[in-house]
Amino acid sequence: MGAPTVAEPLLVVDGISAGYLDQDVVHQVGLTMDAGDAVAVIGSNGAGKTTLFRAVCGMLAASRGGVHFGGVDITGWRAHRIARAGVAYVPAERHLFPEMSVRDNLSLGAYPRRPDATRMALVFDLFPRLGERARQHAGTMSGGEQQMLAVGRALMSKPRLLMLDEPSTGLAPKLAAEAYAALAELRRQGLTILVAEQQVPMALGLADRAYVLENGRVELEGTSTELAQNPDVRRAYLGVA
């Protein structure tokens, strides 16, 4: 019974295939991350990033392969169960509750527990704007505020893994940079983050490692520094000839 020498990975995606109407969009994708990691999945629009994320968090059934989270096989679990197990997913469309206040949206993030006041204070600390608008309906807020609320709601469950799909989507460059600054702060506090992004420079700035997804397959993987210097990546995603 000695101390474990190698920590078990937090998330293992094992050769997963998934898609819609019997047509796979993602083909045998593998991905591993340890607790405390920040990992990016980069690729162009339609590369399969969203499909991969939806399959990992149970919003979509995988046609083959499996997912382990915290050492537990969560393959085939339904989304609400995976969420309760500690995976918080922030989809690009956000899926907020438009006719509920900011505070009620955040409270539901803690479901089935009662919302924790210190946790909510922490979210308001990270996004002061949400605190100012606690009583406003989510549906009446700007895109940037909705993105903050979606992240805030995900944080309310004290997740062990935060997954974000295109957090920069629909945001002006300045707001997108602010969103990434908030993610960097969460990372510094030790949160494990998996982000899908087509704004590659921002994603590589946040993550230690990244996977490049093309036509539903992992074409490349490596540290963010390696990938940022890779000529193919520079040509395809960083706008460098």
Next chain:
Amino acid sequence: MKAAILDGIVLGLQYGLLGVGLTLVFGLAGVLNLAHGQLAVLAAIIAALTIDAGAAVGLAALVGILCAAGANLFLDRTLMQPVYRLRGESRVLLGLLLMLGVAFVIDGFLEWRYPIEALSLRIGGDPIPILGVNMRVGSLLASAIAVAAGAALLVFFRGTTTGRAVRSVIQDEDGARLCGINPAFVRALVFALSGALAGLVAITRSMTSPVTVTEGITLTTLALIVAVVGGLGSVSGAFLAGILLGIVDRVSSFYIGTYITTIMLLAAAAITIVVRPSGLLGARR
């Protein structure tokens, strides 16, 4: 006139209680429960039979309400399962047709087995004057129960975690799943709640007039009108619409004649659909 309006409010509270059960199930599951009135009648007949068997009125009412809740929960877990696999228009259509079938089955069974059974709860006591109009105790008790039920629903939906979870599924089902909320559990809960509300309205209605086995279709139609006018999915909308329609019902019956009331109510629903498709307090989609 004052008497007609007060009568209308009494009737309208019953309409609201009737509509709210239908509106919740539609808002949540996209199922238009055309057997809602039949569930109410089922509760009434079960309560009447329980009283015939010698049980106390309160206990019999509770048995009726629980049976309606159980029946609706059973429908959710069995007959409605194929419906939930569909989306959009085909979901609404299949749900509506299956529930129409259920309505025929309940109607047919009750008319065959218990053709002359009816629930009639006579509440004694001298009429109580309200604003100079003598109101029957039964009417006032039925209204008080409807108001209490409406208030309890509002507290549940605004003030409790489970109630907020129900609203979250109505507003964005995927968002709810991401928060760890199980939509199937919420649906089962709301079907049971809706069935219980149908049962409750049968009990309160029987305090002012007998609920007979043939009344299902009338109750379903009324529930549908109330839900459309109030806005499908809106609790306060159902009660507001119920009271307005109750007043329309009593005032038109007082000045024109009873024969006109159903036409007036249907016209109110038709006008609502044209002028304000989302209903009085419904969400605009």
